[in-house]
Amino acid sequence: MDSLRIPPSLSVLAPAKLNLFLHINGRREDGYHELQSLFQPVDLFDTLRFEHEACSTRQPDDVAIHLRLDPSSPVSLPAEASEHDKRSNLAFRAAELLRQHQIRMKGEDPLANAELHITLTKVIPVGAGLGGGSSDAASTLLTLNRLWNLKLPLKNLCSLGLQLGADVPFFLYQSACLAEGIGEVLTPLKLAQEHFLLIHPGCHISTPAIFGHQALTRDTPKRKIAPALRDELTASLSPLWSSKMFGNDCETVVRFQHPEVNDIFDWASAEGQTCRLTGTGSTVFIPCGPVANPESASLANRLAQKLPSAYNSRLVSGLTSGSHKL
Template identity: 40%
Template sequence: MSSEVVLLGCPAPAKLNLFLHIIGRRDDGYHLLQSVFQLIDRCDTLDFYVRNDRQIKRINSVHGVPENDDLCVRAARLLQQYSNSQLGADIQLHKVLPMGGGVGGGSSDAATTLLALNYLWGCHLQEAELMHLGLQLGADVPFFIGRTNAFVEGIGEQMTSLATPERWFLVIEPGVHVPTPTIFSAKELTRNTKPVKITDFSNAAKVEWKNDLQAVACALHTEIQQAIDWLRQFELNIGDAKMTGSGSCVFCSFADEETAKSIQSKVPNRWKSWTAKALSQHPINSKINL
């Protein structure tokens, strides 16, 4: 049975990779990358109901995701085991973000679960401990636990907080699912992009900000290339329209909401699209005293 201790409407925001460079590969096969991760206000939301019997259950169905495979459930069980908490939780996930879209939906859900249950269960784990746990669930999870935009390096584990400009994004879902391992294992993938410095990011003229995974994904799925080509007619600077992560979502940034929504109204009906605002910090900060 659930107790009366609840936390409703916890946001799990999407992220966009403002660029993604592959600069090398380690002996163990992991790729070395550089990227800027940008939080946006498009979110899944989660409801948590504390249980006193240590059971952890997802109380709604999510299409294509069995309960035991759900990163939220796995995150809750991992935290419970690590902290030896005697409490459990019913979890309800309201899914908005696309799966296989490169916007970090599953990782963000897991991070919000760790943050919320650490608070509700009174585990009092520090951010570094939660990040360590999160890394066991996925490479992007620690970023969402950090709750700020970041310049990301290494295999994704080295993060430096970064201030990013206020802007709006138009995001298109081309309707294809891109398996991340397929992209990273492709022999055509560029793996020798010249490293950049965090200070370069504010001076875009110095660097071609691109997504090195984009060419491989577009070769596999022509819909991604078509969406990028369509967005390019509206970009302010060459290369603004690009894919995020390993795909399949593509995006372009604009100075204001009115411009983004005006261009969204022109998106061909065969694609799903949405607009989102850049965030400077994780929206869960307003719900939980972290």
């Protein structure tokens, strides 16, 4: 970053995601899981605001990056009690990782004469399988790469993002993607834009606890998303819901450990609706049909009105490539 130029303030959106299916194919020696998943970004967003402030007197050991949670955020963060805890936030870690990468590779500190202030407005529930923290990290990498004029290519950002979490590279693509490996082998796909009713029981589920559970299925055969199926999915996602080949391998463990999640599945079944768990939970989603069909939103609204009051619901739609801006 040019030391004489302070970048303008900028606010960006960080979308949530759904796993339209999630298959665990095996466990590696390093503890990571081989998986296949179809990631779909949706129009539920956190917002991050980036502001730079000139600072010519900061000492080398002084903090250059500051993160605060917007007090108006509808969602709180469990780890916001102290400045030390804020540094564990993925947006903070992404900014510092990118800064240190530039120092190491170019010998230049993007914040040599400035401080960065990040304000996070948290809307995506935490521990809900919606990828909010990973999305915040990806949005931070993309935005600072631009504001600091680093011009790092996507593959470099993905390599950095993977150090922060297996889902971060997906959010850097800003598109629906088929994910393989540990989540870092990504194939962008064009999917039909459909409505989903998200149902959240208000509980936080630990991803490591689910992936570490002895009862988790870890031997689902790898599925090939054939060209014919890819073509079908550009018109309708219904093949994913009608076929028994696609599901979420975490569902059985999550439903057993969290009765409130199991209750949502039972309620949806009683209503005659297909539903899926996203990620390791706790959010359950009901596919409601194409965005272009007014009946899909009407169905979601009718279901939301019948939903027991203990649960929170939200109508969202899938984002297509380029339909949101970071």
